[in-house]
Amino acid sequence: MSYFDCDKIQYEGPTSKNPLAFKHYNPEELVDGKSMKEHLRFAAPYWHVMRNELGDPFGGGTAVMPWDDGSNSTENAVKRVDVFFEFLEKIGIDYYCWHDRDIAPELGDLAASNKALDTVVAKLKEKQAETGVKLLWGTACLFSHPRYAQGAATSPDASVYAYAAAQVKKALECTKELDGLGYTFWGGREGYATLLNTDMKRELDHLGAFLHMAVDHAKKIGFDGPFYIEPKPREPSTHQYDSDAAACLNFLREYGLMDHFKLNIETNHATLAGHTMEHELTVSANAGMLGSIDANRGDTLIGWDTDQFPTDIYGTTQVMLVVLGMGGFTTGGLNFDAKRRRESHDPIDLMHAHVGGMDTFARGLKIASAIRADGRLAEFVKERYSSFDSELGKKVEAGQCSFEDLEKIALANGEPTLASGRQEMLENLINEFI
Amino acid sequence: MSYFDCDKIQYEGPTSKNPLAFKHYNPEELVDGKSMKEHLRFAAPYWHVMRNELGDPFGGGTAVMPWDDGSNSTENAVKRVDVFFEFLEKIGIDYYCWHDRDIAPELGDLAASNKALDTVVAKLKEKQAETGVKLLWGTACLFSHPRYAQGAATSPDASVYAYAAAQVKKALECTKELDGLGYTFWGGREGYATLLNTDMKRELDHLGAFLHMAVDHAKKIGFDGPFYIEPKPREPSTHQYDSDAAACLNFLREYGLMDHFKLNIETNHATLAGHTMEHELTVSANAGMLGSIDANRGDTLIGWDTDQFPTDIYGTTQVMLVVLGMGGFTTGGLNFDAKRRRESHDPIDLMHAHVGGMDTFARGLKIASAIRADGRLAEFVKERYSSFDSELGKKVEAGQCSFEDLEKIALANGEPTLASGRQEMLENLINEFI
Amino acid sequence: MSYFDCDKIQYEGPTSKNPLAFKHYNPEELVDGKSMKEHLRFAAPYWHVMRNELGDPFGGGTAVMPWDDGSNSTENAVKRVDVFFEFLEKIGIDYYCWHDRDIAPELGDLAASNKALDTVVAKLKEKQAETGVKLLWGTACLFSHPRYAQGAATSPDASVYAYAAAQVKKALECTKELDGLGYTFWGGREGYATLLNTDMKRELDHLGAFLHMAVDHAKKIGFDGPFYIEPKPREPSTHQYDSDAAACLNFLREYGLMDHFKLNIETNHATLAGHTMEHELTVSANAGMLGSIDANRGDTLIGWDTDQFPTDIYGTTQVMLVVLGMGGFTTGGLNFDAKRRRESHDPIDLMHAHVGGMDTFARGLKIASAIRADGRLAEFVKERYSSFDSELGKKVEAGQCSFEDLEKIALANGEPTLASGRQEMLENLINEFI
Amino acid sequence: MSYFDCDKIQYEGPTSKNPLAFKHYNPEELVDGKSMKEHLRFAAPYWHVMRNELGDPFGGGTAVMPWDDGSNSTENAVKRVDVFFEFLEKIGIDYYCWHDRDIAPELGDLAASNKALDTVVAKLKEKQAETGVKLLWGTACLFSHPRYAQGAATSPDASVYAYAAAQVKKALECTKELDGLGYTFWGGREGYATLLNTDMKRELDHLGAFLHMAVDHAKKIGFDGPFYIEPKPREPSTHQYDSDAAACLNFLREYGLMDHFKLNIETNHATLAGHTMEHELTVSANAGMLGSIDANRGDTLIGWDTDQFPTDIYGTTQVMLVVLGMGGFTTGGLNFDAKRRRESHDPIDLMHAHVGGMDTFARGLKIASAIRADGRLAEFVKERYSSFDSELGKKVEAGQCSFEDLEKIALANGEPTLASGRQEMLENLINEFI
Ligand SMILES: [Co+2]
Ligand SMILES: [Co+2]
Ligand SMILES: [Co+2]
Ligand SMILES: [Co+2]
Ligand SMILES: [Co+2]
Ligand SMILES: [Co+2]
Ligand SMILES: [Co+2]
Ligand SMILES: [Co+2]
Structure with missing residues (x-):
């Protein structure tokens, strides 16, 4: 059964007026001797594609999800996997990313949640094998559940800290099970609401210890992909410790973690931090620490993370200039951490959105390559x-x-x-x- | 001759309605066994007090400066010293700070400028001896002259780099000559206008080398006060490398400079970076790197450095909580890097402004001390x-x-x-x- | 049964260390010959007190609500009324505000929702009579339901427009039934996500027509309280038509609505619009259009509506200077449109929060009165x-x-x-x- | 003698690699039956081209101006006119704009300044006749001189108000003398630094009276071009009364001035006000009040008016969609109120900058025209x-x-x-x- 009312998206070239065709992204076309697909390494995020109901702080979800029975069951979770792989197949994306809690339900206790996760991971493994799709990175959701309201690895409560550790341990093991190429930390609640009740030094010491445990556990289970930290300056917290690339690098240097981590830079987080995306990419690349990219776009007149699809050719050109400049991705890629607007509620809007994002990056790649070949700028x-x-x-x-x-x-x-x-x-x- | 139409400002207590009296700052009053004066270590910046004509990008200076003949002569510069010390005496401030170019004129060539500087420094030394006033820190102005338009220690031009080095060398020697307690770098032009023409890595390598030379030269001449870096995120540049405390710490760690530097944190720069002042202070203090403070206040609805006088009691309380929490200043102090509004053009407005700033910090000190004594917060x-x-x-x-x-x-x-x-x-x- | 673990909050004066006592708000104390209570006219918003689960875009609700069975039933809604009035009685607040959908459930169809509303309104009427509490204003929630995702009175869809009209009609009638003193429009979805798909002129014409129908209907049913418009610049929309006081006044002038409307100014919305609260209040008061106030506070370093409790004495002083300056409120008051932080999940935190807000406004009132009596500023x-x-x-x-x-x-x-x-x-x- | 080291800029088409050629702007090429030149009506601002020394708040001017003897003499002013017309001729721009004080010096008293102005205006008239260049609009500089530090038409001082009136009277007469098509008010100092010392109502009443006098005087002297108000939200003031299009419209409606004024919308001012340029244009056009455009671009991560040249094709497309949508300009045009970066100090940088701006608008025009012809968006x-x-x-x-x-x-x-x-x-x- 098909949930996306379209055929597999095809390349039709720049003169096509078909909104559901690529006009620039031609996966096997060579640019500088490498296919566009290998250059760009597009990934789709399970959370936005499958789980984002398109609610906002002032209103409920609008997304039409005919495949979803609305339950928190493992069956529903397993069913979603097929829909997601239909999406990947039709859009032509070869990588994906997940949080533990968007692929599988959080159940009554940790053991039950772990079990549900195993079930879904098995299904994902099967679909990966069937399709050749790869896991770009996995991560644990340490920000949605109320237990993490005051932090996970920086919680004032040791039981929460232990729970977070257990959750990361499991997510890491699942990432390994699926041959994930990396593992990401986004510290959604690692920060503070007010300094009045916060011991920042102690919280950061705990975070440092936590990440060292992650490194140790990775070694133990034979996971050798890099860890990524994804900087973001505020939201949901008043201040988040990983506020920008420099803050992350400072932390990694202080706690002796530079060898095990790289950064996952997101466009909208860069601009929320008051920096351009190319600034954050350059800071990371100069330190040899640019690992992967969350490819979206913000609205710089808006003070929160709108996570819009990348449709600005200037922006994608700047990104690809840095990526080509560092010799391309190794383990990382371009993960569309982007969501449709709340008004774009149809499943087909997912197709429009990704077609646009992929075409815009294809143009960025070709333009960046041309600028480099021209040589005048350098x-x-x-x-x-x-x-x-x-x-x-x-x-x-x-x-x-x-x-x-x-x-x-x-x-x-x-x-x-x-x-x-x-x-x-x-x-x-x-x-x-x- | 008197240029400030008032007597020496006296403490008259909270019930006074005299706008030119302290209502809270009572210099010798003990707070936690130390005098207010020793706690607060107020400093006045030569630039704002003596040289700020109160222009802005849309209009010329308004400040009434009857002592200034408007010339760029060394004589005029020497005359200003007396006026400045009259100001310090009347307001009751014991420390001051300067840039080389606001105490002495920039003349036709470097040798001549150096000579003028020597003349003014001799005069300052004499006044220091006469009054007991001390130099909190000196610094070189590496941002006003057009030669620095594209950077000083990060200039693309090696001649500019050499010029900047020579200027810092001399400013450091003058600081030493005046028994200065510290030396500050504010990288006004160390950053970029556009990444398109910028090799960020190479610029930062040059900056690292530059600061190491400063450390070496300090050793050579026996200057043992700390160096400070003053973070600021943007303005005048599009991006400044020392954008916030974390960016500075990251840089100092990367280039092996942590032992020789501390940070000089300014309130308005903190908020321009999207952080609260207490955040920047806490980040610095946690790293053992909080050296000194530029005590002013910004307007968070305005996107540039307004450098207003600190008049918010909440703000000064937060500052003093961190300062008391780290055991007080050692070499640093509270430098009023603040200017009157362009409309406050009278010399007496300098008095109103500093009276307000000092009283507001006195209240912050007493409140912070009381909160600590109360103990409920901790x-x-x-x-x-x-x-x-x-x-x-x-x-x-x-x-x-x-x-x-x-x-x-x-x-x-x-x-x-x-x-x-x-x-x-x-x-x-x-x-x-x- | 009691849900708030405290007695009725008492005035204990400035030396009290009891966190659950007023230190400044003494309801019957006279200031300028009028009781504090009459000056301040505090109101509590049903939505934040009773219905805010303290979720955010990155995580679910944390609020502990032992009185709530979690159902969408009318019974549950009626039960909440008793809890709300317990809250009002203990905190000593005499006015309240509501949206139709936070007092009563949205049910399967409009008729059913209207019926549920009638049931709750009957209960509220009974409690009002019993306690003397008054309704400061009512309003219809035209932003939460997905049907309003693209606007209510500015929806591109005429059926949505009709639905919104029916909802306002009913909310207005309920406000009348409860002797409400005013009726508020906050246009949460009246704006646009992108101009690409928007006919702004046509949308504003529809909004003008809508508000004229409201005026006509008020007349028909004998509701003579003023209508309020509450400006806010963005969030949830990319742009909201009622972006600030000037935009609202411009709209009201253009569409001939100045005689029937006043403004309800919220602190956090003012700062999101890039204005100070005192600016927005002054603009409104100068036009004779300051009706009521949503008393909260934002964080100007954060780009969304944090709706924090007012705890800044400077802020409340500025508000009360304008309020006293215009001779006090007539139909309006100080509605605490403020929510606890997500981490403050206990019912007792509601008490702490309101005690702080009320005390801070009591101080603002006394200070503003003293400044006016002193006379030097004026x-x-x-x-x-x-x-x-x-x-x-x-x-x-x-x-x-x-x-x-x-x-x-x-x-x-x-x-x-x-x-x-x-x-x-x-x-x-x-x-x-x- | 030539000061711009290039020939007249020619159209060479999109494949040219000559940086000093137009690749898209082909003045006589027809778009929708009208020449590009007539569509775009480019104007150059005298202030940025001739008088901007490229200083900023942290450093002096860098601009190389070999034609300028640095004096404040009328002779120097007259000499500049020739250079300006050389510039216009080489770049191919047919309109220009001025402030009284950038074409002629402010001298010791008003009568002398007026006389100097007459001399320069005579020279300009001669050059206009010689070249066919037209004055798009004139304006009086009511913000640079210290007398205007606290406002011009909103000054608390009646003598300043009279001075401003006299200056506008003269500037209006000079505009008339030069057959200017319009007259602009930008209220650089019409606002406040602090509400504490401000009677906003009285100031706005004075401003209303002032603008009515301008309307009366225009009638008297037979000037029938429109007046423009140029909105800007802050800078130099803390708040400027003409903060955005809606605030201006509200003011014009309140004071009965809608028939005599239109708006001059600037891109960078729009974004500083938190709006997109297309928003401000649409608001103005919907009210029938879009008169002219200050064509530049800001940096939305920077909090002040950077007045950069328009080089973003998306931006110019949006502008031209609105301009074509309203049927094109009548009296107004595209005035490049833009300056080179401080680092771009050569005269030839003026050429690069304008070539880029004109080409970017030419593309915006062609793209907007194509979108309209395609019809799918509408x-x-x-x-x-x-x-x-x-x-x-x-x-x-x-x-x-x-x-x-x-x-x-x-x-x-x-x-x-x-x-x-x-x-x-x-x-x-x-x-x-x-
Ligand atoms: Co992301
Ligand atoms: Co994001
Ligand atoms: Co400073
Ligand atoms: Co500053
Ligand atoms: Co509100
Ligand atoms: Co709000
Ligand atoms: Co302009
Ligand atoms: Co501008």
Whole structure:
């Protein structure tokens, strides 16, 4: 039975007026000698595709889900797997991601929830084998249940901390069972509502210990994919500890975790933190820590995570410039952590939304590749710093220079003359490729 | 001759209606066995008091400065010193801060500028000796001159880099000459206008090298006060590398500079970064890195640095809770990095402004002390984490626990029951003291 | 049976350390010859007190509600009324507000929902009579149900429009039945998600027609209390038509509705719109359109409506300065449109929260009254504009002046000399009273 | 003599790699039967092109201006006119805008300033005649001089008010002398720094009177172009009265000025007000009040007016959809109220910047035209509201419907069923044309 009222989405090229066709994403087409599909490594998030009812703080869900019986049963959960794989097949996406609690129900106690999870994981394993779809990463939902209202790994309550540990242990094992390529932490409740009742130092120490236990357990069970941390500055908490890439890197350095973690950068979280997406990607990539991407888009006039589908070609171009610049993804990919608007309630809207996101990234890839092939942008940047390619520059970069050396030069030189930064010219250059 | 139309500001107590009297700041009054003056260590910034003409991007200066002949001469600069010390004496502030270029003029070449600086520093030294006033910190202005338009220690141009180094070298030497207690870096142009023309990695490597040279030079000349970095997220640049406390700490850790630096946290910069002041202070203090404070206040509905005087008692209470909590300042203090509104153009407005700021901090100090003496707030927090004072908690905190240990507990326990976070009750508790 | 584990909250004065006592709100105490209770006219919102489960977009409800059987039944709804009145009695609040759908369940069809509403309204009427509590205003919930996902009075679908009209008709009749003093419109879904699919002009025309029908129906049924519009800039919609006071006034002027409406101004909505609360209040009061207040507080570093309890004394002082300045409320009051934090899940937290809000407003009232009695603030403002009390000023204000008249004066005068705006002195003055 | 190191910019088509050629703007090319030039009506602002030294609050000007002798003389001002017209000629822009004080110096007294203005206006008139260039609008600078620090038409000081009136009178007469098509008010200082010292009502009454005098004077001198108000929410003031389109419309309606004014909408001011540009344009156009456009772009992560050049094709497409939708400009046009970044200090950067802005608008025009020709977008919107094309809808829209009529329908109908809003599909549709 089919729940998505369309055939498998096909590439029809830029002149097609079929809204349910790709106009740019042609999976096997080569860009720089690698297929678009391998470059982009699209993933679909189980939560938004299957479980998001499209409610908001002011109103209930609108999503039409004819496949869902509305129950919290394991049977219903297993049934959803088939629908999800129908979706993946029709849209042509090869990777996916999940939280434990969106694939399987939370039941009366932990043992029962674990059992339900095993059942669904078995079904997922079967479908993976059948289709070749892969798990990009798994994660545990440590933010929805009221027990986590005051934190999970940073809860003031040791029982909650233990519960969270047990949940991550299981989610990690399921990720391993499904040959997941990575495992993600998004600390939805790891932060505070008010500093008045919070011992930040103690909470972060607990979080550090928690992540070390995750590293140890991964080793024990033979999971060797990377861990990812996904930064986000606020929401749901007033402040979340993993507020941006720099805050995460600072934490990982302080707690000795740099070797085991990478970052999973989300566009909307970047802008909520007051940064551009390309900033957060560059900070991560410079530290050798860019692991994966939650590909969506925010509305910078809105103060919460709207998780809209990426439809801005400028944005996807910037993302792909960084990704190509670091040599492409290894374990990571482009996970559409995006949801339809509450008004887009039909199953077919899922198709429209993903077609748009995939096409927009395909264009970003092709444009970024063209900009790199053209070479003018990179050349401008190289030239701009060329005074540091001198002897003096080398000495500075080798840490062998002193203020006295430099003062001598400054006193001898006249006033430095700057070259224009040419921002407007470079912005025009980008538009040549859009 | 007097330029401030008032006598020395006196403490007259809370019932005074004299706008030019302290109602709360009583310098020698003891709070927790230490005088208010020693607790607060107020400093005045030379730039705002003496040099701020109160212009803005849409209009010229309004400040009435009858002592200033408007020239860029060294004589004029020396004359200003007397006025500044009259100000300090009348307001009763014992510390001050400067940038090289606000105490002395930038002249035709570096050698001439250095010479002018020496002349003014000699005058300052004389006034310090005469009055007992101390230099809290010095700094070099690496952001106003057009040569720094594209950065100083992160300039793409090696000549600019050398110039900046020479300027910091000299400013450091002047700070040493004046027995300055610290030296501050605020990276006004260390950032970027657009990533399109920027090699962020290379710029940060240059900055790391630069700061190491500063550390080396300090050792060479026997300056042993700490260096401070002052975070700010944007303005004037689109992005500034030292965007918040976490970004600075991450940088200092990456480049091996943690032992030589502390942070100078400014209220308005905290809020521009999307954080509360108490957040930034707590992050810094937890890392043992809270050095000094730029005491002002922003307008969170406005997107730039308004640097208003601190007049919010809640804000100063939060600051003093952190300061008392870490045992008080050592080398640092409360520098009023604040300016009058453009409409407050009279010299006497400088008095109104500082009286208000000092009184507001005096209240913050007394309230914070009373909250600590009362003990209910601290007790609530301690109690909230008490489940980690158990054997299990200790094991976790010692890094000796595993996910398997915790899973056993979680499976054995029933559902955790959380205690209320009581945010509203705690907010009411604070109001008991306001 | 008692659900709130405390006695009736008593006034114990400022030295009390009892968290569940008023330290400032003394209902019968006279301020400027009127009791605090009459000045403040506190109201409790049925939705936050009785129905808010304290969920958020990332997690389910945490609120402990032992009185609620969790069903959508009319019986459960009737039972809640008793609990609500216990709450009102213990906290000492005399007014309340409701949406139709938080007092009574939405059932299978409109007729059934209307019937349920009648049952609950009968119960409320009985309790009002028994206790003397009054309905400050009623309103219809036109935002939660999926049918309103694309608007109610601005829905693109005429059936939805009709449904909304029927719902408002009934809510208005129930308000009348309960002798409600006013009726409020908050246009939660009156706006758009994207302009791409929106005919803004047509939607606003429909809204204008809708409000005229409400005015007509009020007349028909003899409801003579004012209608209120409550501005809010965004959330849940991307843009909401009633974005701030000025947008509402512009709309009311355009559609000829100024005589029938006033504004209900909420603090958190003001700041989300980028305005201070005192700005929105002043704009409304100047137009003779300040009707009522939703008394809460936002977090200006957070981009959504946190609806926190008012605990900032500066804020309540500013509100009460405007309220006293316009001669007090007539039909309106201070409705605590505020919710506890998600972590404050106990029923007793409702008590802490309201005690804090009421005490903070009591202080605001007393401080505002003292500032007015002192007179220095008002005198400063009067003096500041005194040059317009001249003949020329009168001519200008009477609309009898021309550019030619003024040019003659400007050419004759020398350069105008401004008096300082003295912002810092005035901020200090306020602090004398805090 | 030539100051811009390039020939007249030519159209070379989309494949050109010449950064100083138009790739899309082909002035005489017809779009929908009208030349691109007539559609777009580009204007250059005298202030940014000729007078912007590219300083910012943290540093001095960087702009290289070899034509300027740095003096405040009338001779220098007259010399600049030739340079400006060289610029216009080379870039191919036919309209311009000015403030009185950027074309001519402010001298020792008003009479002298007026005389200088007459001299420059005579020169401008000559150049206009010579080249065919037209004045899109003139305006008086009522914000830079310290006399306006507390407002111009809303100053608390009647002498300042008179001075402002005299200045507007003269600027209006100069606009008339140059056959200006319109006259603009941007109320840079019409607002407040703090409400504590402000009588908002009195200030707005004065502003209303002032604008009526402008209308009267225009009539007297035979100036029949429209007046424009340019909204902006804050900066330089804490709050500016003309904060957004709705606030301006509300003011104009209240003071009876709707017939004489239109709005001049600026992109960066729209986003600073928390609105999209297309929102502000639509609000204005719906009221029949969209007069002209300040074509620039902001950075929504930055809290001040960056006035960047428009280089985002999505943005210009949205603008041109509204402009084409209202039938094109009448008296207004696209004024590039945009400045180069401070790092782009060369005169040639002015060329790069304008080439980019003009090309981006040319693409926006062609794309908007294509979207309109395609028809699918408009058709979707029309269809979405089609239930109001019914008898019932007509009755509602005619104001002939009552709540009783609608309730009958709602009770008779079942639950309304909504059609999806299809936001994602429509966003994809736009991308088909980008
Ligand atoms: Co994500
Ligand atoms: Co997100
Ligand atoms: Co500072
Ligand atoms: Co600052
Ligand atoms: Co409200
Ligand atoms: Co609200
Ligand atoms: Co403009
Ligand atoms: Co602007």
